[in-house]
Amino acid sequence: xxRIAVLLRRTLDKSDNSRYERACPAQAEAxxxxxxxxxxxxxxxxxxxxxxxxGIGFAIxxxxxxxxxxxSLWDVDREALNIxxxxxxxxxxxxxxxxxxxxxxxxxxxxDSTIRRFGSIAILVNNAGIAGVSKKLWECTPxxxxxxxxLDLYAVYLCCHAIVPxxxxxxxxxxxxxxxxxxxxxxxxxxxxxxxxxxxxxxxxSLGKELAQSGVIVNCVTPAVIETDILxxxxxxxxxxxxxxxxxxRPGLKEEVAALVAWLCSSECSFSTGAVFDISGxxxxx
Ligand SMILES: NC(=O)c1ccc[n+]([C@@H]2O[C@H](COP(=O)([O-])OP(=O)(O)OC[C@H]3O[C@@H](n4cnc5c(N)ncnc54)[C@H](O)[C@@H]3O)[C@@H](O)[C@H]2O)c1
Numbered sequence: 001x002x003r004i005a006v007l008l009r010r011t012l013d014k015s016d017n018s019r020y021e022r023a024c025p026a027q028a029e030a031x032x033x034x035x036x037x038x039x040x041x042x043x044x045x046x047x048x049x050x051x052x053x054x055g056i057g058f059a060i061x062x063x064x065x066x067x068x069x070x071x072s073l074w075d076v077d078r079e080a081l082n083i084x085x086x087x088x089x090x091x092x093x094x095x096x097x098x099x100x101x102x103x104x105x106x107x108x109x110x111x112d113s114t115i116r117r118f119g120s121i122a123i124l125v126n127n128a129g130i131a132g133v134s135k136k137l138w139e140c141t142p143x144x145x146x147x148x149x150x151l152d153l154y155a156v157y158l159c160c161h162a163i164v165p166x167x168x169x170x171x172x173x174x175x176x177x178x179x180x181x182x183x184x185x186x187x188x189x190x191x192x193x194x195x196x197x198x199x200x201x202x203x204x205x206s207l208g209k210e211l212a213q214s215g216v217i218v219n220c221v222t223p224a225v226i227e228t229d230i231l232x233x234x235x236x237x238x239x240x241x242x243x244x245x246x247x248x249x250r251p252g253l254k255e256e257v258a259a260l261v262a263w264l265c266s267s268e269c270s271f272s273t274g275a276v277f278d279i280s281g282x283x284x285x286x
Contacts, residue, residue: 043068046118051128053080055228059254065092152196173216208274224280248281
């Protein structure tokens, strides 16, 4: 096993902060909560975050709540949602929708239910995603390939299709799509994922132009490897390959993604739309 795979195994297997100290002092600072947190004002804004029960989505929920937004947590995993909700305790106002966002009827019902609860939706973070199997394109079955496209791209369309009209009624909205560096560069053994995330980048650019004069702003972010459960879906070799491409030499933290997303959700993000924001530890070259 190579140096990076060893580092990653250590990083993923242990939960104490010493893993970061060994791997990277900056990561240690971040893990200890010493990143610092700028105040972003989302007071009175209602947000939907998909894939909110864990990982990057849950970190985004925490950051949005800390900024004063109300949050509706959408996720297919009801049990994980319940755990997430109970850990939020009194951090703000929130509700949950156990919803499979690949189903148009379920997305419509969750949208109606969120509007009934909060009155409006000003923020949509299309975050839910899966990595899919680590295989070469010709080794993937049609079902394996389609499963990734279905959630990682089609469901982004479905959520925008349901919620954009609600934003247009209010002449205001902020949509943030979580794409991936894989969508810019293409990762080997992840053609489904890379294609879906490239699709999300294209969708963002297209929708951003369609809505440019409406008050609704649409952007996406393209993270490199971030420490979450999604990494359990792919091989250690694949994770090691992805980390080896990061000049900072470490995976990112979900809180680092949440910080960027929170600003993109704010009214202060006002002259960027259809844009792609890098968060890849220096990996991206465009
Ligand atoms: N972690 C990384 O390295 C990384 C890097 C780049 C981009 N991303 C992207 O960030 C996003 C979040 O990733 P993560 O690492 O937090 O993943 P995660 O696996 O930790 O969480 C994903 C969440 O999506 C939910 N989900 C799955 N299918 C769903 C469905 N049909 N309907 C509703 N919810 C569903 C899951 O239950 C889970 O709670 C994904 O779009 C992912 O592609 C992640």
